[in-house]
Amino acid sequence: MNGVRPIAVIGPTATGKSDLALELAVRLGGEIVNIDAMQQYRGMDIGTAKLPVSARRGIAHHQLDVLDVTETATVARYQREASAEIDSMLERGSMPVIVGGSMLYVQSLLDEWSFPATDPDVRAKWEQLLGEGGVAAVHEALRRVDPQAAATILPTDGRRMVRALEVVELTGQPFAASQPQIGEPRWGTRIIGVDRDTAELDERIARRTAQMFDIGLAEEVRGLLDRGLRHGLTARRAIGYAQVLAAFDGEYDMAEAQHRTFVGTRRYVRRQRSWFRRDDRVHWVDGADPALVDTVLAALEKISGPQLQ
Structure with a gap:
């Protein structure tokens, strides 16, 4: 496939992944492949920090705005559709730049x-x-049939526990038996992880959360109600959207919704960091590096050789 190897830019929320990925795509003649679950939803723009079309610098973006808020986002659907798009890019000799933190x-x-x-x-x-x-x-049902899964899946993650119970019942094996084995990344993908100092990242999350509410997150959510947001299994649970819906329902005021969005995002960042740091294939960079793009390009050369292919 012309020797092109994709680049994946992953890591916690609010570290600067999207800007980095876009600059890499510009410099390397690539296309962006979104790997953020909630950015798949049409109309969920402010609360997901989706890059506006006007800021995409003419670079093609894939797996953005592919679902209605009433549809359920599934890993299987994403894997199937994104894989086909990446295969197509590689056939054309275009560099896939995969970016997100799901x-x-x-x-x-x-x-x-x-x-x-x-x-x-x-x-x-x-x-x-x-x-x-x-x-x-x-x-409790999962603990009875698969204690290991019950111990590793967050006890608040109802959908994943339901899926684990389904898999155990259908296969007769523990849920872990169906999990992937980490080896050579598919397509020889180079994986760049972006992170920042925890205190700095917390400040960025606070500023971004405040900006989302200032520029109209509540209005965005209100508009999505007419498109069926409350009927979606996954969209309505997105961080920010769930909190605004609760404020609409009178559970607390909008100031509290903003605070809970910040807290929920910060908690999610801790989970992302813990998950991604276990993968020793990731080359980590500091999102605060003033020469970040050049640092990443140099790292990619070491991984790939001087052709960056």
Whole structure:
């Protein structure tokens, strides 16, 4: 495929991944492939920090605005569609620059995760338990059949626990048996991780959260209600959107929604950092480096050789 190897720019939220990826795409003649789950949704722009079309510098962007808010975002769908687009780019000799921080999406794409089959009836049974008994009931059910999965999946992540229960029932094996094995990244992808000092990153998250509310996150959410936001399983749970919906419902005021969005984002960053730091294939850079792009290009040359291909 013309010797081109993709670049993945991953890491915690608000570290500067999008700007870096765009500059790499400009310099290397590449195209952007989004790997942020919530940026797949049409109309969810402010709360996901989606790069406006006017700021994309004419670079093609893929896997942005591909879902309605009523549709469920799944790792399997993303893997299938993004893989096909990357294969097409490589055939054309165009450099795929993959960027985002959705942990399972990154692993599914770069490690060619093979997903177990799904069964609507089995899934519905466990979703009913989640709806009636909440995450505590689902967590207890998972603990009984797969203690390891119950110990590793966040007890607040109802959808993932439902999926684990479904997989265990259908395969008769622990959920971990279906997880990908980390090896050579698919397509020989070079993985760049962007991070920042924790205190600095917290300040960036606070500023970005405040800006989102200042420029109209609440109005964006209100507009999405007419498009069915409340009926979506994944879109309405996105950080920021869930908090604004709760404020609309009178659970607290909009100032508290902003504070909870900041806290939720900061907590998510800690999870991202813990997840990505376990992968020793990642070459880490400091998002605050004033020569960041040149630093990354030099690192890519060491990984790839002088052709950057």
